Amino acid sequence: MKLKMTDSTEQKNGSLPYEMIIGLEVHVQLKTETKLFCRCSTKFGAEPNTQTCPVCIGMPGALPVMNRRAYDLAIKTALALDIGIPHFTKWDRKNYYYPDLPRGYQISQFDLPLSEGGKLEISDPKGGFKTKNVGITRAHLEDDAGKSLHDEASGKADTRIDLNRTGTPLLEIVSEPDMSSPQEAKGYLTELKLLLTYLEVSDCNMQEGSLRVDANVNLKIQNGNETVYTPIVEVKNMNSFRAVERAVAYEAKRQYTVWQETGLVKGQLPKQTRGWDDSAQITRAQREKEDASDYRYFPEPDLCPAVITEEEIASYRATLPELPGAIRKRLQGDFDLNPYDADVIVNQGQGGVDYYEELAKECGDGKQASNWFQQDVLRKLNESETTFAEFSLQPSRLAGLLLAVQKKEVDTTRAKDVFGVMYEKNLTAQEGMKELGIEQVDTSALSDLCKMLLEKNPQVVEDVKSGKKQAVGALIGQAKKANPNVNPGEVRKVCLDLIEQG
Amino acid sequence: MALSLEEVRKVALLARLQFTEEELVELTSQMGDILKYVDQLSELDTEGIEPMAHAAEVQNVFADDIQQPSLPREVIMENAPKHDGKYYRVPAVLGDE
Ligand SMILES: [Zn+2]
Numbered sequence: 001m002k003l004k005m006t007d008s009t010e011q012k013n014g015s016l017p018y019e020m021i022i023g024l025e026v027h028v029q030l031k032t033e034t035k036l037f038c039r040c041s042t043k044f045g046a047e048p049n050t051q052t053c054p055v056c057i058g059m060p061g062a063l064p065v066m067n068r069r070a071y072d073l074a075i076k077t078a079l080a081l082d083i084g085i086p087h088f089t090k091w092d093r094k095n096y097y098y099p100d101l102p103r104g105y106q107i108s109q110f111d112l113p114l115s116e117g118g119k120l121e122i123s124d125p126k127g128g129f130k131t132k133n134v135g136i137t138r139a140h141l142e143d144d145a146g147k148s149l150h151d152e153a154s155g156k157a158d159t160r161i162d163l164n165r166t167g168t169p170l171l172e173i174v175s176e177p178d179m180s181s182p183q184e185a186k187g188y189l190t191e192l193k194l195l196l197t198y199l200e201v202s203d204c205n206m207q208e209g210s211l212r213v214d215a216n217v218n219l220k221i222q223n224g225n226e227t228v229y230t231p232i233v234e235v236k237n238m239n240s241f242r243a244v245e246r247a248v249a250y251e252a253k254r255q256y257t258v259w260q261e262t263g264l265v266k267g268q269l270p271k272q273t274r275g276w277d278d279s280a281q282i283t284r285a286q287r288e289k290e291d292a293s294d295y296r297y298f299p300e301p302d303l304c305p306a307v308i309t310e311e312e313i314a315s316y317r318a319t320l321p322e323l324p325g326a327i328r329k330r331l332q333g334d335f336d337l338n339p340y341d342a343d344v345i346v347n348q349g350q351g352g353v354d355y356y357e358e359l360a361k362e363c364g365d366g367k368q369a370s371n372w373f374q375q376d377v378l379r380k381l382n383e384s385e386t387t388f389a390e391f392s393l394q395p396s397r398l399a400g401l402l403l404a405v406q407k408k409e410v411d412t413t414r415a416k417d418v419f420g421v422m423y424e425k426n427l428t429a430q431e432g433m434k435e436l437g438i439e440q441v442d443t444s445a446l447s448d449l450c451k452m453l454l455e456k457n458p459q460v461v462e463d464v465k466s467g468k469k470q471a472v473g474a475l476i477g478q479a480k481k482a483n484p485n486v487n488p489g490e491v492r493k494v495c496l497d498l499i500e501q502g
Numbered sequence: 503m504a505l506s507l508e509e510v511r512k513v514a515l516l517a518r519l520q521f522t523e524e525e526l527v528e529l530t531s532q533m534g535d536i537l538k539y540v541d542q543l544s545e546l547d548t549e550g551i552e553p554m555a556h557a558a559e560v561q562n563v564f565a566d567d568i569q570q571p572s573l574p575r576e577v578i579m580e581n582a583p584k585h586d587g588k589y590y591r592v593p594a595v596l597g598d599e
Contacts, residue, residue: 032567033567033568033569034567034568034569034570039565039568039569039570040569040570040572041569041572047575047588048588048589049575049578049579049588049589049590050572050575051572052572052573052578053572053573053578054573057578059581065563065564065565066563066564066565067564067565067567068564068565068566068567069566069567070567071564088555090555090556095516097518098595099590099592099595112555148595149589150594150595151594156594157594158584158591158592158593158594159591159592159593159594159595160586160588160589160590160591161589161590161591161592162589163590294512294516296516299555299556301556301557303563304556304558304560304561304562304563305555305556305561306561306562307561307562
């Protein structure tokens with residue numbers, strides 16, 4: 001089927017003939033040492049089938065026992081997402097047959113999940129979409145299946161099964177269909193991942209499968225006087241946030257084209273599953289599992305329900321760190337930052353925020369600290385592939401340099417060189433400046449230098465006299481060559497003064 | 503509550519069980535009897551009684567997140583109909599993951 005692609009300018013003007021309705025289901029692997037119901041390791045990358053036991057491969061009679069830490073992390077995440085914690089929760093069997101699910105059922109939560117009804121605020125400091133709250137329908141704790149390795153080449157050879165993953169604790173976080181553009185979908189995922197990182201509940205590594213995303217997409221179309229909805233499609237197999245963005249955009253266009261051709265609306269087709277093909281940049285229909293929706297849930301008799309009191313919820317709440325949304329607002333208030341700068345800093349994680357705050361406090365100028373943080377510190381950090389905690393040039397030492405710039409002991413351009421030498425040789429700002437021979441150029445020396453330059457460049461003097469003040473810029477380079485410690489602003493000012501004096 | 507032949511056929515399919523037509527007819531009446539027997543419970547007045555989620559009156563059983571040895575691969579694979587010493591082998595599964 002040939003698709004008529006809508007161009008992106010049309011999208012920006014909001015003149016698309018439809019509205020997108022996007023809901024996301026995110027599975028995150030909780031950061032535990034062991035599996036949800038047995039004490040096998042969850043470590044990634046082990047030899048196939050070396051991390052299994054009778055419980056996780058579903059031997060008859062083997063009994064599951066809930067992992068305390070997985071439960072704790074799930075409750076903590078739910079609280080951070082503003083989700084209500086019911087006092088009573090239980091687990092259910094979700095029955096289906098698949099070779100990587102040896103028990104024949106997944107232990108999940110059906111009607112009494114551990115949390116229901118929350119929200120996550122998303123925003124885009126670059127203005128791609130308006131700030132909004134995305135509703136969280138529920139979050140529940142379940143175990144993962146194993147891994148199937150299909151014979152991609154011929155499709156005939158055996159499928160190989162590795163059960164190391166089986167039983168890994170997952171928190172499934174289901175959003176309301178509140179997102180209406182691919183940008184918002186990506187914004188939601190980025191914010192959710194950041195939150196989970198701050199909470200230290202998951203590694204959120206998509207390559208290792210510790211964060212997986214499925215998207216439910218359909219369209220609301222104004223068709224003359226009536227509003228119609230296209231059938232909901234679940235899109236799977238997206239291996240990056242960028243892929244989610246693209247897959248959702250593609251799927252919306254595809255659904256619009258299909259609707260134009262067939263007129264089929266929601267309810268006239270069962271929910272379809274499509275897989276994102278990243279190399280072809282399209283979604284493809286997936287073969288439906290037979291009666292896949294008939295999971296015949298029933299309460300898991302081998303696991304006890306969990307109850308939690310208000311006091312216990314309060315003590316979980318007390319363990320929550322300050323969360324990204326709150327930190328952004330605080331940085332804007334405390335250090336007079338704009339939303340964009342605050343966002344860049346918060347996106348660096350807790351270590352970055354701590355670094356920035358110390359730097360800003362010690363130098364007393366939040367904006368200056370933010371500039372140095374975003375340009376020089378982040379660049380060095382990336383080059384040296386290190387973390388903020390390990391970064392040798394700690395904020396207290398760097399603050400000395402920022403203060404020297406404020407006192408005009410060194411200009412900003414030259415200060416970048418000082419930053420380099422402070423980092424390389426482990427020096428203080430004063431030592432760094434000394435190392436580079438930076439010292440204050442006294443007024444008479446500066447004046448002498450400028451006089452000499454004006455004598456050598458009569459054309460510049462003529463130009464300035466005829467009103468082209470910018471001509472003096474040509475002298476700054478020469479002045480710096482003669483004495484690298486001169487301040488460009490001062491050279492400019494002294495030269496202009498001298499010309500005016502005649 | 504009577505059960506239809508089609509319902510039994512579907513349950514059998516979901517459970518991956520294969521029956522002859524005669525067996526299906528027999529099972530339909532047998533399963534119907536079981537349901538009828540359990541149905542007697544609905545004669546009880548359960549107005550205002552909280553539904554029970556679990557038969558045992560036990561709650562909050564947790565284990566600490568401390569690793570214990572898994573079973574050796576050659577032992578755990580002994581029960582598999584087919585394996586290659588590293589992976590379980592199953593007939594080709596096509597399509598999605
Ligand atoms: Zn195990």
